[in-house]
Amino acid sequence: MPTYLYLGGMSGVSSSMAVMARLTGNPRLARSARLAAAVGASAGAALLAAELGRPERFLNMLRVFKPTSPMSVGSWILAAQSGLSAAAASADLAELLPAAKDMALLATAGDAALLATGLTGPLTATYTAVLIADTAVPAWHEAYRELPFLFAGSAMAAAGAVAMLATPRAQAGPARAVAALGAALETAAGTVMERRLGMVGRPYREGRAGRLMGTARLLTAGGGLLAAVAGRSRVLTALSGLALTAGSLCTRFGVLEAGRASAADPAYTIVPQRERLDAAP
Known part of the structure; x- marks a missing residue:
């Protein structure tokens, strides 16, 4: 599940980055981001199907659209992101073929699919935060305010890292900016979340989850x-990209472990309930 969360977030922000790169005339960055979005969404969908135990369960969730169900909405978002990003990437790669000049219609369709991912991308990057916050797991449910920002920042850092590593350094400036901004957002959201949660935020600071979140903070900030x-330093770019990728993965694994730890201890459910009852007029 954590890898699926990472891939989905990376895919979503990569799509948004590809749209901006396409509109601002940066074809090399646009191509890298298109491919990253397609690979991330496709691999994420495959991992989700595997997580469900039987692939047909994912298809069954697409039979009905329930606006009140985060799982239903999320399944449709992921399906749309996977299809659109794959179409956008395929059309872009087709331009490398010798007969590309005769494929104007395909290029137009690819650009249309890319623009559509400008909508599905941000949703893909953040819907998983809403999905896990809409559960009874204390460390997730109580963090419903900050988790979308934490996941958005983590996704930006991850997508920026991939684009930095896959794009010529002269054209990778916007990717570096996205990565730096995402790292700042993730760090700030995580800090605010742990402070606001108080006792319920303890799993994010202790045990295996605490070690993962601490490592994520160091890697992401660095x-x-x-x-x-x-800048255009090959060594610094590589170090930054690897650190941000590892940090984003640690964040996803840390959030998952914190949820498991809080669900295993009834105190994280009982104490907040008592506090709310005591605070009621």
Whole structure:
């Protein structure tokens, strides 16, 4: 599940980055981001199907659209993102073929699919935060305010890292900016979340989850700083990209472990309930 969360977030922000790169005349970055979005969404959908145990369960969730169900809405978002990003990437790669000049219609369709991912991308990057917050798991449910920002920042850092590594350094400036901004957002959201949650936020600071979240903070902050100063340095770009990728993965694994730890201890459910009852007039 954590890898699926990482891939979905990376795909979503990569799509948004590809749209902006296409509109601002940066074809190399647009191509890298298109491919990252397609690979991330397709691999994420495959992992989700595997997580469900039987692939047909994912298809069954697409039989009905329930606006009140985060799982139903999320399934449709992921399906749309997977299809659109694959179409956009395929059309872009087709331009490399010898007969590309005769494929104007395909290029137009690819651009249309890319623009559509400008809508599905941000949703893909953040819907998983809403999905897990809409559960009874204390460490997730109580963090419903900050989790979307935490996941958005993590997704931006991850997508920026991939684009930095896959794009010529002269054209990768916007990717470095996205990575640095994402690292700052993730760090700020995580800090605010842990402070606001109080006792319920303890799993994010202790045990295996605490170690993962602490490692994520160090990697993300360090990677973000390197992205901000890397410029066209090959070494700094590589170090930043690797640190941000590892940091984003640690964040997803840390959030998952914190949820498991809070669900295993009844105190994280009982104490907040008592506090709310005591605070009621």
